[in-house]
Amino acid sequence: MALEGRALWREAPGETPVWVDGTWTWEDGRLHRVTGPGEGRDRDEAVPACWIVPGMVDVHCHIGIGPSGPVGREEQERQALADRDSGVLAVRDCGVPVDDSWVQGRPDLPVLVRSGRHIARPKRYTRGLAVELEDPGDLPGEVLRQARAGDGWVKLVGDWIDRAGGAESDLDPLWPREILRDAVAAAHEEGARVAVHCFSHRVVDDLLEAGVDDIEHGTGMDDDQMAEAAARGVMVTPTLVQVELFGSFADQAGRRYPRYAATMRAMHRERRAHAERLFGSGVWILPGMDAGGYQPHGELARELALWSRAGMSPDRILAHATWRARDALRVDSLQEGARADLLVLDSDPTADPGALARPRAVVLGGRVVVGG
Ligand SMILES: [Zn+2]
Numbered sequence: 001m002a003l004e005g006r007a008l009w010r011e012a013p014g015e016t017p018v019w020v021d022g023t024w025t026w027e028d029g030r031l032h033r034v035t036g037p038g039e040g041r042d043r044d045e046a047v048p049a050c051w052i053v054p055g056m057v058d059v060h061c062h063i064g065i066g067p068s069g070p071v072g073r074e075e076q077e078r079q080a081l082a083d084r085d086s087g088v089l090a091v092r093d094c095g096v097p098v099d100d101s102w103v104q105g106r107p108d109l110p111v112l113v114r115s116g117r118h119i120a121r122p123k124r125y126t127r128g129l130a131v132e133l134e135d136p137g138d139l140p141g142e143v144l145r146q147a148r149a150g151d152g153w154v155k156l157v158g159d160w161i162d163r164a165g166g167a168e169s170d171l172d173p174l175w176p177r178e179i180l181r182d183a184v185a186a187a188h189e190e191g192a193r194v195a196v197h198c199f200s201h202r203v204v205d206d207l208l209e210a211g212v213d214d215i216e217h218g219t220g221m222d223d224d225q226m227a228e229a230a231a232r233g234v235m236v237t238p239t240l241v242q243v244e245l246f247g248s249f250a251d252q253a254g255r256r257y258p259r260y261a262a263t264m265r266a267m268h269r270e271r272r273a274h275a276e277r278l279f280g281s282g283v284w285i286l287p288g289m290d291a292g293g294y295q296p297h298g299e300l301a302r303e304l305a306l307w308s309r310a311g312m313s314p315d316r317i318l319a320h321a322t323w324r325a326r327d328a329l330r331v332d333s334l335q336e337g338a339r340a341d342l343l344v345l346d347s348d349p350t351a352d353p354g355a356l357a358r359p360r361a362v363v364l365g366g367r368v369v370v371g372g
Pocket of ligand 1 (some may be wrong): 060062094290
């Protein structure tokens, strides 16, 4: 199998990939650039036969959660196949209540980076999904347990409605700042990174102070916090498709919890301007659509369309949805000897971000799983 076209290629990990015209092959699932006499030119004048980019990534992709909670292996497989067929070839599960590690034994399914179970407190997350700690002081120990069970990531619930407040209930942090700091330190000592669910403004300073690695949703971040996250290299997964639902979350809770509903409505109203500020802040943006609970699998293109609407340029969308996200998960992009996990596109994705939504072919570990 040889593929001729313009690939987003780099010579070594850590480099910024550049477009290179040429011919590529793979053997035992590993990529090889064919160069010969007259080849090896960078970026020919002629329109290439195709554009070749690294597989997309979804870093917030719950393989194992369905609309009504945990799902079995058959449904997990359907979810993983839907992701794969859409061109998502690496996923981080970002917290699941089931053992999805079997996916890693299946070469026809996306590369899976596991985060173990969500860690929350009783009644402070969607029922039935998280490990619930009665004593918040147990957080560092539980973080260590989940870090050892996963693949280098731990997922915490950082804030949630505290219904104990009755009509005054609002989004509130789950963990005292010192405990959070100890828990993040425990994860880092174990070589794991920490992703945290975070809707509200008031929890963000705690997360930044504690040294978390990745903020999920981040709808409450103000400009100072965005600047601080950018300076510290904290990644943010904005899950804009999920934020689109904040109005309906508010409607459901409105009668009993008017204050919480008002908080959610305000963030929903501000969502587009907020995303524009986030994208302009220099923060490392990650692609994630929170598939599993409210969102179907295999529709990352909808998230990228919202990025585009919030003003992110096509070349940035391409970078953040592919190689930069693969770097974040420490998964190879296109280079000599890397896994052949790639998308073949009919048009230039730096001109049209929609090109990513309809790959001509999807190649996973050297096997053509979509297209010819
Ligand atoms: Zn989630």
